[in-house]
Amino acid sequence: MTTDAVDTIRPERGRREFAEVMTFPAPEDAGPVIADGLLDFVFAQIWTRPGLTRRERRFITLACVADADAEQPIVEHVYAALNSGEVSITEMREAVLHFAVYAGWPKASRLNMVVDQQWERINQQRGQQVPPPEPLLPLPTPSDPEARLTSGEQCFMDVNCLPYYPDRDDPYQGAGILNFVFGEMWQRPGLGMKERRLITVACVAFQDAPYPIMSHVYAALKSRDLSFTEMDEFALHFAAYSGWPKASYLSQVIAEQKPRVQAEWHAEDEKIS
Amino acid sequence: MTTDAVDTIRPERGRREFAEVMTFPAPEDAGPVIADGLLDFVFAQIWTRPGLTRRERRFITLACVADADAEQPIVEHVYAALNSGEVSITEMREAVLHFAVYAGWPKASRLNMVVDQQWERINQQRGQQVPPPEPLLPLPTPSDPEARLTSGEQCFMDVNCLPYYPDRDDPYQGAGILNFVFGEMWQRPGLGMKERRLITVACVAFQDAPYPIMSHVYAALKSRDLSFTEMDEFALHFAAYSGWPKASYLSQVIAEQKPRVQAEWHAEDEKIS
Amino acid sequence: MTTDAVDTIRPERGRREFAEVMTFPAPEDAGPVIADGLLDFVFAQIWTRPGLTRRERRFITLACVADADAEQPIVEHVYAALNSGEVSITEMREAVLHFAVYAGWPKASRLNMVVDQQWERINQQRGQQVPPPEPLLPLPTPSDPEARLTSGEQCFMDVNCLPYYPDRDDPYQGAGILNFVFGEMWQRPGLGMKERRLITVACVAFQDAPYPIMSHVYAALKSRDLSFTEMDEFALHFAAYSGWPKASYLSQVIAEQKPRVQAEWHAEDEKIS
Numbered sequence: 001m002t003t004d005a006v007d008t009i010r011p012e013r014g015r016r017e018f019a020e021v022m023t024f025p026a027p028e029d030a031g032p033v034i035a036d037g038l039l040d041f042v043f044a045q046i047w048t049r050p051g052l053t054r055r056e057r058r059f060i061t062l063a064c065v066a067d068a069d070a071e072q073p074i075v076e077h078v079y080a081a082l083n084s085g086e087v088s089i090t091e092m093r094e095a096v097l098h099f100a101v102y103a104g105w106p107k108a109s110r111l112n113m114v115v116d117q118q119w120e121r122i123n124q125q126r127g128q129q130v131p132p133p134e135p136l137l138p139l140p141t142p143s144d145p146e147a148r149l150t151s152g153e154q155c156f157m158d159v160n161c162l163p164y165y166p167d168r169d170d171p172y173q174g175a176g177i178l179n180f181v182f183g184e185m186w187q188r189p190g191l192g193m194k195e196r197r198l199i200t201v202a203c204v205a206f207q208d209a210p211y212p213i214m215s216h217v218y219a220a221l222k223s224r225d226l227s228f229t230e231m232d233e234f235a236l237h238f239a240a241y242s243g244w245p246k247a248s249y250l251s252q253v254i255a256e257q258k259p260r261v262q263a264e265w266h267a268e269d270e271k272i273s
Numbered sequence: 274m275t276t277d278a279v280d281t282i283r284p285e286r287g288r289r290e291f292a293e294v295m296t297f298p299a300p301e302d303a304g305p306v307i308a309d310g311l312l313d314f315v316f317a318q319i320w321t322r323p324g325l326t327r328r329e330r331r332f333i334t335l336a337c338v339a340d341a342d343a344e345q346p347i348v349e350h351v352y353a354a355l356n357s358g359e360v361s362i363t364e365m366r367e368a369v370l371h372f373a374v375y376a377g378w379p380k381a382s383r384l385n386m387v388v389d390q391q392w393e394r395i396n397q398q399r400g401q402q403v404p405p406p407e408p409l410l411p412l413p414t415p416s417d418p419e420a421r422l423t424s425g426e427q428c429f430m431d432v433n434c435l436p437y438y439p440d441r442d443d444p445y446q447g448a449g450i451l452n453f454v455f456g457e458m459w460q461r462p463g464l465g466m467k468e469r470r471l472i473t474v475a476c477v478a479f480q481d482a483p484y485p486i487m488s489h490v491y492a493a494l495k496s497r498d499l500s501f502t503e504m505d506e507f508a509l510h511f512a513a514y515s516g517w518p519k520a521s522y523l524s525q526v527i528a529e530q531k532p533r534v535q536a537e538w539h540a541e542d543e544k545i546s
Numbered sequence: 547m548t549t550d551a552v553d554t555i556r557p558e559r560g561r562r563e564f565a566e567v568m569t570f571p572a573p574e575d576a577g578p579v580i581a582d583g584l585l586d587f588v589f590a591q592i593w594t595r596p597g598l599t600r601r602e603r604r605f606i607t608l609a610c611v612a613d614a615d616a617e618q619p620i621v622e623h624v625y626a627a628l629n630s631g632e633v634s635i636t637e638m639r640e641a642v643l644h645f646a647v648y649a650g651w652p653k654a655s656r657l658n659m660v661v662d663q664q665w666e667r668i669n670q671q672r673g674q675q676v677p678p679p680e681p682l683l684p685l686p687t688p689s690d691p692e693a694r695l696t697s698g699e700q701c702f703m704d705v706n707c708l709p710y711y712p713d714r715d716d717p718y719q720g721a722g723i724l725n726f727v728f729g730e731m732w733q734r735p736g737l738g739m740k741e742r743r744l745i746t747v748a749c750v751a752f753q754d755a756p757y758p759i760m761s762h763v764y765a766a767l768k769s770r771d772l773s774f775t776e777m778d779e780f781a782l783h784f785a786a787y788s789g790w791p792k793a794s795y796l797s798q799v800i801a802e803q804k805p806r807v808q809a810e811w812h813a814e815d816e817k818i819s
Contacts, residue, residue, distance in 0.1 A: 032597075033781045033797040041587055042790055051578075068791035069481040069754040072798065097444040104377040105454060106480035112445045113484065133440070136422075136447035143416045149409075167406070171370040172385045174409035175461065180453045181378060188448065207379035208342040208615040211386065235579040243789040244588055245614035251579040252618065284682070304639045305734070306658045308682040310646050314726050324717065341652035342615040345659065481754040509717035516650040517727060522755035524718045 014039030017047050021054060022080045042240045051233030055086040059195050060234060062095060063202035064241035066111040067103055074111065079118045089119055090134065094191035095199055101181055102203030141184050149174070152183025159186055160215060161222040197225045201234060205250045206242045217253050221261045228258055287312030290320050294327060295353045315513045324506030328359040332468050333507060335368060336475035337514035339384040340376050347384065352391045362392055363407065367464035368472060374454055375476030414457050422447070425456025432459055433488060434495040470498045474507060478523045479515045490526050494534045501531055560585030563593050567600060568626045588786045597779030601632040605741050606780060608641060609748035610787035612657040613649055620657065625664045635665055636680065640737035641745055647731055648749030680736075687730045695720070698729025705732055706761060707768040743771045747780060751796045752788045763799050767807045774804055 018026035018039060026043075027034055047057060058081045065073040081087040087095075092115055100108030123130045142148045153165040156178060168174035186196065197220045204212040220226040226234065231254050239247030291299035291312060299316075300307055320330060331354045338346040354360040360368075365388055373381030396403045415421045426438040429451060441447035459469065470493045477485040493499040499507065504527050512520030564572035564585060572589075573580055593603060604627045611619040627633040633641075638661055646654030669676045688694045699711040702724060714720035732742065743766045750758040766772040772780065777800050785793030 031778045031781070031797060031801070032595075033778070033785055033793055036591075037782050037785050038790060038794070041591070045582075045587070049578075064789065065791045068789055070791035070795040073791040073794050093444045097449050100445055100449050101378055104476065104480050105374055105449070106477045106482040106485035108445060108449075109485050110482035112443070133442040136441045136444075136452075137418055139418050139448070139452075143418055145410055145412050145416055168409045169406040170385070171366045171409070171461065171463070172373055172381060175412070175457065176370050176373050176378070176381075179409075179412075180457070184448065184453070188444065190444070203377065204379045207377050209379040209383035212379035212382050232577045232579070235577070236583050239579055239583050241789050241791060243610065243614055243787050244584060245611040245616035245619040245787060247579055248584070248619050249616040251577060255577070304642075304658070304662075304679050305682065305736075306639065306642045306646055306654060309685070309730070309734075310643050311651060311655070313682075314730075315651055318721065318726065322717070322721070337650065338652040341650055343652040343656040346652040346655050505717050509722050512718055512722050514650050514652060516648050516749065516753055517722070518648060518750045518753035518755040518758035519650075520718060520722075521758050524716075525757060 011035065011040050011044070013048065014041075014044035017043040021047055021084075022076060023083045024076075024080075046237055046240050049233065049236070051229055052237065056194070056198060056230075057237055058084075058087055059095065059198040060202050060237050061241055062111075063099055063103065063199045064206065064238065066099060066107055067203070067206045067242065069107070069110075074114050075118065078111070078114050079122065082115075082119060083122050089115075089131075090190045091195065092119075093133075094188060095195070097185060097188070098191065098196055098199050099203065101185055102200055103207070139184070140189060141187050145179070148183045149178050151187070152178035152181075155182040155186055159219060159223075161219045162215075193223075194225050197223075198234070201226075201231075201250075202238060202242075205238055205246055208246065208249075213250065213253050214257065217250070218257045218261065221254075221257055222264065284308060284313055284317070286321070287315075287317035290316040294320055294357075295349060296356045297349075297353075319510055319513050322506065322509070324502055325510065329467070329471060329503075330510055331360055332368065332471040333475050333510050334514055335384075336372055336376065336472045337479065337511065339372060339380055340476070340479045340515065342380065342383075347387050348391065351384070351387050352395065355388075355392060356395050362388075362404075363463045364468065365392075366406075367461060368468070370458060370461070371464065371469055371472050372476065374458055375473055376480065412457070413462060414460050418452070421456045422451050424460070425451035425454075428455040428459050432492060432496075434492045435488075466496075467498050470496075471507070474499075474504075474523075475511060475515075478511055478519055481519065481522075486523065486526050487530065490523070491530045491534065494527075494530055495537065557581065557586050557590070559594065560587075560590035563589040567593055567630075568622060569629045570622075570626075592783055592786050595779065595782070597775055598783065602740070602744060602776075603783055604633055605641065605744040606748050606783050607787055608657075609645055609649070609745045610752065610784065612645060612653055613749070613752045613788070615653070615656075620660050621664065624657070624660050625668065628661075628664060629668050635661075635677075636736045637741065638665075639679075640734060641741065643731060643734070644737065644742055644745050645749065647727055648746055649753065685730065686735060687733050691725070694729045695724050697733065698724035698727075701728040701732050705765060705769075707765045708761075739769075740771050743769075744780070747772075747777075747796075748784060748788075751784055751792055754792070754795075759796065759799050760803065763796070764803045764807065767800075767803055768810065 015026040021043065026039055047054065052060075058077070061077050062081060065077050078092070082089060082092060093112075096108055096112045096115060099111060120130055141151060149168055153168075156165045157163065159182065166173040166177060168178050197216075200216050201220055204216045217231070221228065221231060232251075235247050235251045235254060238250060288299045294316065299312055320327065325333075331350070334350050335354060338350050351365070355362060355365060369381055369385045369388060372384060393403055415424060422441055426441075429438045430436065432455065439446040439450060441451050470489075473489050474493055477489045490504070494501065494504060508520050508524045508527060511523060561572045567589065572585055593600065598606075604623070607623050608627060611623050624638070628635060628638060639658075642654055642658045642661055645657060666676055688697060695714055699714075702711045703709065705728065712719040712723060714724050743762075746762050747766055750762045763777070767774065767777060778797075781793050781797045781800060784796060
């Protein structure tokens with residue numbers, strides 16, 4: 001953590017960082033939550049850290065605030081991400097779909113409404129018409145159920161870095177996971193793999209189910225989509241937005257998965273040489 | 274509520290109801306949480322109430338415990354639902370898929386694992402082989418994207434009791450809601466509409482997004498899939514399993530939607546006569 | 547926030563505070579989450595603040611970690627609260643029952659198991675037998691349903707600082723709120739009113755339902771069970787354990803309720819004089 005010799009600099013740094021991230025000034029009046037917490041810690045000490053770019057931190061933050069159901073933070077972070085130009089409207093809309101799968105459609109439905117409203121507000125502020133949306137069809141994946149399932153099985157193995165895929169004759173796994181989540185959603189263009197990893201790990205971390213946390217932390221590291229340093233940094237950013245207890249569990253899983261991934265990389269290098 | 278003149282009867286009633294619902298005996302040793310809370314209130318005073326059948330209460334409970342991430346209650350309620358014979362394995366598996374959509378795939382992934390384990394345990398206890406799963410294919414819905422979206426649009430209107438459907442040129446709405454959630458998931462056989470309503474209302478109620486809560490409470494009542502009395506009873510059962518604050522909000526929404534639904538029914542009757 | 551002229555003191559202060567709060571030493575090895583986050587921020591800068599006692603912070607923390615479902619933090623904070631002697635086993639058990647009502651039984655059921663295990667572990671470490679639990683019966687509240695509802699109505703008004711109570715002829719309000727939550731749970735001995743307030747406000751804040759957040763913040767302030775300063779401090783502590791988005795909403799509600807409460811106090815003073 002970067003530190004200041006003189007602590008009075010920190011609140012100022014918090015306000016500056018807030019304004020840069022949020023694209024509007026920090027609130028003036030402030031109780032301990034805002035002054036000591038949000039500005040002095042979250043903005044001055046978390047958002048300014050190296051290890052993840054500001055744009056990358058936005059995807060984690062968007063998932064966390066949308067999970068937390070707090071209206072104002074959702075509105076402000078959606079606005080800031082789009083208004084800063086760091087997240088395009090196409091990426092934002094794909095992010096909502098990805099979030100829907102990993103956090104549940106009701107929370108995604110609210111997030112999607114906020115995206116519509118804030119995108120309109122931004123365009124209004126700029127004296128622009130809201131540009132027409134991109135057409136849904138044609139879908140990027142095969143329509144034939146067998147072909148779609150086959151592509152879903154391949155995508156499942158690629159994303160999860162696993163040599164097998166689940167049995168399709170189970171509604172959750174077949175109709176859900178293979179047919180839609182990996183047969184369609186993960187294969188859509190419009191959002192990069194690293195961004196999908198950031199959203200996924202945030203969602204599994206606040207959803208608390210142990211196996212998905214383990215498997216998505218493993219895959220994000222194993223695929224090299226997130227470096228070890230980035231993953232550690234992820235856990236700290238996540239702690240601020242979803243609380244220390246969940247971050248503490250995530251952190252423990254990261255510590256367990258690192259040696260596993262390293263051992264596997266090592267074994268693969270041996271095999272090659 | 275049925276009541277006892279003498280309080281010492283209540284704990285006994287709680288133990289009896291627990292054993293009937295859970296298919297195994299209540300824990301003997303008991304601090305205030307188990308004795309005064311779980312047995313005396315949740316089992317003696319909630320599960321025994323009229324208004325919803327025990328089977329219907331199971332679907333609400335399964336969604337709530339799976340959302341709450343507490344391992345033991347998930348295991349016990351999945352076991353009890355299957356072991357009692359009140360929920361078939363086919364229904365349970367569809368319930369997991371439905372839950373995945375409304376509560377997020379990570380929590381559903383854990384639930385699905387528990388279902389596999391408990392189904393195997395039950396079959397073992399009975400000295401039976403686990404029966405082979407039902408095949409996924411053929412899917413019950415059209416493969417052609419345009420046909421699927423069209424059927425999703427119709428299903429969206431039917432389920433939500435709305436005269437319109439969302440614009441498809443938005444990934445969340447098009448690729449997600451119309452193409453999969455209503456174009457496929459809600460149309461699957463294996464789980465009745467009332468059971469889907471129970472799971473959906475539970476999930477939107479713990480997901481906290483206001484618009485989905487309103488729209489699914491409205492639709493459950495408007496469709497007559499849940500009566501007003503059943504919905505009130507739902508809120509009480511839900512309170513026990515997901516906490517009073519969320520139930521309080523749900524209860525408020527129910528109170529708001531009832532007169533709306535009644536006014537609409539009245540207007541429709543007028544039109545007919 | 548108390549600050550240090552030299553930042554290198556902070557990690558040391560974090561380790562010291564961790565050891566005092568948790569009753570065991572801080573983890574040695576540390577990625578950014580533990581070192582920069584948990585020790586340097588949560589322990590060095592939050593737990594050391596004035597405004598709430600360490601014992602009071604424990605009740606907030608217990609509710610937050612139990613809600614967050616992270617096994618290790620639940621185990622550690624339950625152990626620390628009991629082992630420090632700052633929370634008695636009777637208080638802890640009542641706290642679990644109170645938590646069950648406001649966060650739902652599944653999460654409470656897990657918490658209760660952890661309490662049993664840690665209480666046994668502590669007694670073992672001390673070479674003691676686990677003392678027998680206090681008997682449930684007789685219940686502190688009337689058995690006669692009418693008398694119990696009447697006492698629930700009075701308790702509802704007292705706790706919520708409201709001049710009215712909800713209609714009993716609604717399952718959620720009657721069988722739930724009046725009969726059990728206020729007719730029984732809030733009236734139980736074994737846990738003080740201030741501690742009940744701390745748990746309740748934590749639970750409504752992470753449960754996200756707007757009306758309960760507003761009403762319980764209002765009542766905690768209006769009753770003078772929590773001072774304005776304590777409530778602000780609450781929001782900061784809560785931010786660390788349940789994340790900034792939820793804390794940010796709580797903070798906003800606090801800011802809105804303070805002038806309302808002050809105006810009402812002022813009006814009451816006028817009336818008296």
